[in-house]
Amino acid sequence: MTQTTETKAEKVAKAVYRCDWCGKRITFSFFTPRQCAICGRHGHYDCVQFHDEPNDGGDYPRQYCDECWKLGAESRAKIELLEEAIEKEESHWHIVAQKAVYDVQRKNIKLI
Numbered sequence: 104m105t106q107t108t109e110t111k112a113e114k115v116a117k118a119v120y121r122c123d124w125c126g127k128r129i130t131f132s133f134f135t136p137r138q139c140a141i142c143g144r145h146g147h148y149d150c151v152q153f154h155d156e157p158n159d160g161g162d163y164p165r166q167y168c169d170e171c172w173k174l175g176a177e178s179r180a181k182i183e184l185l186e187e188a189i190e191k192e193e194s195h196w197h198i199v200a201q202k203a204v205y206d207v208q209r210k211n212i213k214l215i
């Protein structure tokens with residue numbers, strides 16, 4: 104849940120994050136508030152278990168609340184298969200393109 108409040112002194116819009124499990128404010132530390140990538144809810148570390156995207160090598164991996172994580176087991180399995188298919192197709196594309204470039208280069212060599 105995101106609330107926007109305006110402080111009169113500064114007239115700066117400031118986002119206040121509240122935990123969607125306990126309703127209390129999430130104070131900022133150097134951690135960003137945890138937000139589920141599926142349902143968008145914010146939560147305290149103590150209120151809900153979050154799961155990190157296992158194959159996300161980035162600095163800020165996608166996170167999922169425990170409920171969404173459990174509901175997504177089937178979808179994650181399907182996504183994994185699709186990602187494998189995408190990888191396969193991309194390497195096929197590389198091979199086709201490399202062959203085409205090679206053929207053009209060979210033709211050009213013959214013309215010289």
Ligand SMILES: [Zn+2]
Nearest residue numbers: 122125147150
């Ligand atoms: Zn909480």
Ligand SMILES: [Zn+2]
Nearest residue numbers: 139142168171
């Ligand atoms: Zn969620």
